[in-house]
Amino acid sequence: MVNTSVDLCGIRLDNPVIPASGTFGYGYEFAEYYDINILGTFSFKGTTPEARFGNPTPRIAECPGGMLNAVGLQNPGVEKVIAEELPKLRRVFHKPVMANISGFSVEDYVTSAARLDKEDCVGWLEINISCPNVHGGGMSFGTDPGAAAEVTRAVKAVTHKPVIVKLTPNVTDIVSIARACEEAGADGLSLINTLLGMRIDLRTRRPLLANTTGGLSGPAVFPVALRMVWQVSHAVHIPVVGLGGITTARDVLEMMMAGASAVEVGTANLISPTACRDIILDLPRVMKEYGIESLEELK
Amino acid sequence: MTQTILTITDNCLLAPGVFRMRLAGLRPEEVKPGQFVEVRVPGTFLRRPISVCDAEDGVLTLIYKAVGDGTRILAGMRPGETLDVLAGLGNGYDLTRAGTAPVLVGGGVGIPPLYYLAKELLRAEVTPRVLLGFNRSDEIFYEDEFAALGAAVTVVTLDGSAGEKGFVTEHLPADLTCFYACGPLPMLKALCRATDRPGQLSLEERMGCGFGACMGCSIQTAEGPKRVCKEGPVFEREVLGW
Structure with missing residues (x-):
C-alpha cells in the first residue's frame, strides 16, 4: 500500500489533490457526479466582502491546450457565502475546506478573513493576491513585494487559521514576492494563478473576451507553473501548493518533485467533472510505477 | 446530469452547414426538452454545448451548425466513432405553463430543442403551433419532422423564398396562451415586444464547463445573476425583464 497522505500547514490531507478556487464552486455541483470526500480538500470560489457580478460576457475563450477566463470574481459576498453556500457545502463535504479570499483593498481581505476565521469548516485561508481580471485590486497586490507583505500581515493578524497566499505568475521575479509573504508570516504559498493573455476574433477584429484580456490556464501553462x-x-521554508495545468496523476508527481507539498487542480474540472476523483484513484498506481511508497519522500 | 460515452450512428447534412448527429447509448435517465449536452470534441480543449433535439429509446439527436473549429470537426465524424458527452444539463422548458394554445418559435439553429418540446407537449395532449424562421428557403430543415409529429407548422423566411415572408414575430397567432422560443437574441427580444403573453426563452452564451462551476456564462437578470448553463438556458421572460 502506498501512502498518499500529506501535511499542509499542520492539517493532514488524505491525498494532495485540491480542486482550485473558481473551478469547483462550493463543491455541491460536483457532488452530483461523485462523493467529493475523496478529495484532500478543495478551495471554494473566491470571496469578497460585497457581492460581485464580475465582467460582462464573453468571459471564456479557448486556445490549444487551454483556455482564457475573465470571470472577474463573481461571488455573492462573504455574508451570503457563510449564510447560504457553506451550509450546502457542509452537507456534501465533511473535511476542512480552503476558503479563498480576494479583495480590492487591505481592508477587504481583512473583512472576509475575520468572518471566515469563525467558520469551523474552514481549515485554511487562501489569500488570492493574483486575480488578473479585476482592476484596482487582485493582482496589483501580488505584483509588489511590499503590498503582498502588507496584505499577508494584515490577514495574519485577524486569523488563527493557516494563511496560504496565492501568487501570480505575471511578475518579473516571483521569488521576491514569495519571500516577502513568508517574512510577513504566510504559513504557505500557492502558485500559479493564471497567466495574462488574450485572443482576437478574426471576423469582428475585436478581442474575444469582453474584458479584452483574461487568465490563461490548462495544460499549456503546466511547464511555467512547474518552473x-x-x-x-x-x-x-513554508509549504508550497503547486497548481497550473495539472490534469493527470503523473502531473501531480512531477509538481511534487518540483517541491510542492500539495497540488491544486483547476481547469481539468471544467472539462471532466470527475477529473480530481480520477487523478486520486490513479495516483497509487502511478506512484507504484515509479517506486514511490510515500508522497512525503518526494520532499 | 451524467457523463457518458455515446456512439455516433448517423451524421448527415440537413441544410448548408447544418448537420444532424444521432448517438446511441444514452442511459434512460431523463433528458428534458430545452436541456443541452456538452460534447468533448477530439482535438479541442473545451467541451461544446449543443441543445437536445430529441432523446428517445437511448438515442440522442443533436442538430448543430458547423461554424467554428469544434463543430467543423464534429461534422467530419463518422458512424461508429464515439463521443464523451455530459447529458442532462440546464433546466429545460417548463411544460406545465403551456396552457391550451402554446406557440413554439424557433430561429435557424435555435429550432432543434423545440422539436423535443413539441413531441413532449403532444405526449401531454397539448397541440402546439410551431413557427420556424429562416433567412432563405435553402436553410429550411425539420419542417416535415414537426408536421409528422402532428404540430401545425408555419415556415417564415426573411426573403419570402418559402412559406410566409418576413419575421416570425409578424406571424404570431393572436390567441396564444404562451410561447416557447429559441433563436438569435434579436428574435427573442422582438418576440417579447410583439406579445405580452407568458414566454420561456432559451439563451445561448459562451460557456466554460456547462454545469455551473466556472461562472463563465453568467448574465444579469431581474432576479440577480444567473448562470445560463445552470439556472438556464431557459428563462421566463419576467426573469430576464423582457
Whole structure:
C-alpha cells in the first residue's frame, strides 16, 4: 500500500489533490457526479466582502491546450457565502475546506478573513493576491513585494487559521514576492494563478473576451507553473501548493518533485467533472510505477 | 446530469452547414426538452454545448451548425466513432405553463430543442403551433419532422423564398396562451415586444464547463445573476425583464 497522505500547514490531507478556487464552486455541483470526500480538500470560489457580478460576457475563450477566463470574481459576498453556500457545502463535504479570499483593498481581505476565521469548516485561508481580471485590486497586490507583505500581515493578524497566499505568475521575479509573504508570516504559498493573455476574433477584429484580456490556464501553462514552483520552493521554508495545468496523476508527481507539498487542480474540472476523483484513484498506481511508497519522500 | 460515452450512428447534412448527429447509448435517465449536452470534441480543449433535439429509446439527436473549429470537426465524424458527452444539463422548458394554445418559435439553429418540446407537449395532449424562421428557403430543415409529429407548422423566411415572408414575430397567432422560443437574441427580444403573453426563452452564451462551476456564462437578470448553463438556458421572460 502506498501512502498518499500529506501535511499542509499542520492539517493532514488524505491525498494532495485540491480542486482550485473558481473551478469547483462550493463543491455541491460536483457532488452530483461523485462523493467529493475523496478529495484532500478543495478551495471554494473566491470571496469578497460585497457581492460581485464580475465582467460582462464573453468571459471564456479557448486556445490549444487551454483556455482564457475573465470571470472577474463573481461571488455573492462573504455574508451570503457563510449564510447560504457553506451550509450546502457542509452537507456534501465533511473535511476542512480552503476558503479563498480576494479583495480590492487591505481592508477587504481583512473583512472576509475575520468572518471566515469563525467558520469551523474552514481549515485554511487562501489569500488570492493574483486575480488578473479585476482592476484596482487582485493582482496589483501580488505584483509588489511590499503590498503582498502588507496584505499577508494584515490577514495574519485577524486569523488563527493557516494563511496560504496565492501568487501570480505575471511578475518579473516571483521569488521576491514569495519571500516577502513568508517574512510577513504566510504559513504557505500557492502558485500559479493564471497567466495574462488574450485572443482576437478574426471576423469582428475585436478581442474575444469582453474584458479584452483574461487568465490563461490548462495544460499549456503546466511547464511555467512547474518552473515557478521549483524556484519558489527552493527559496522559502513554508509549504508550497503547486497548481497550473495539472490534469493527470503523473502531473501531480512531477509538481511534487518540483517541491510542492500539495497540488491544486483547476481547469481539468471544467472539462471532466470527475477529473480530481480520477487523478486520486490513479495516483497509487502511478506512484507504484515509479517506486514511490510515500508522497512525503518526494520532499 | 451524467457523463457518458455515446456512439455516433448517423451524421448527415440537413441544410448548408447544418448537420444532424444521432448517438446511441444514452442511459434512460431523463433528458428534458430545452436541456443541452456538452460534447468533448477530439482535438479541442473545451467541451461544446449543443441543445437536445430529441432523446428517445437511448438515442440522442443533436442538430448543430458547423461554424467554428469544434463543430467543423464534429461534422467530419463518422458512424461508429464515439463521443464523451455530459447529458442532462440546464433546466429545460417548463411544460406545465403551456396552457391550451402554446406557440413554439424557433430561429435557424435555435429550432432543434423545440422539436423535443413539441413531441413532449403532444405526449401531454397539448397541440402546439410551431413557427420556424429562416433567412432563405435553402436553410429550411425539420419542417416535415414537426408536421409528422402532428404540430401545425408555419415556415417564415426573411426573403419570402418559402412559406410566409418576413419575421416570425409578424406571424404570431393572436390567441396564444404562451410561447416557447429559441433563436438569435434579436428574435427573442422582438418576440417579447410583439406579445405580452407568458414566454420561456432559451439563451445561448459562451460557456466554460456547462454545469455551473466556472461562472463563465453568467448574465444579469431581474432576479440577480444567473448562470445560463445552470439556472438556464431557459428563462421566463419576467426573469430576464423582457
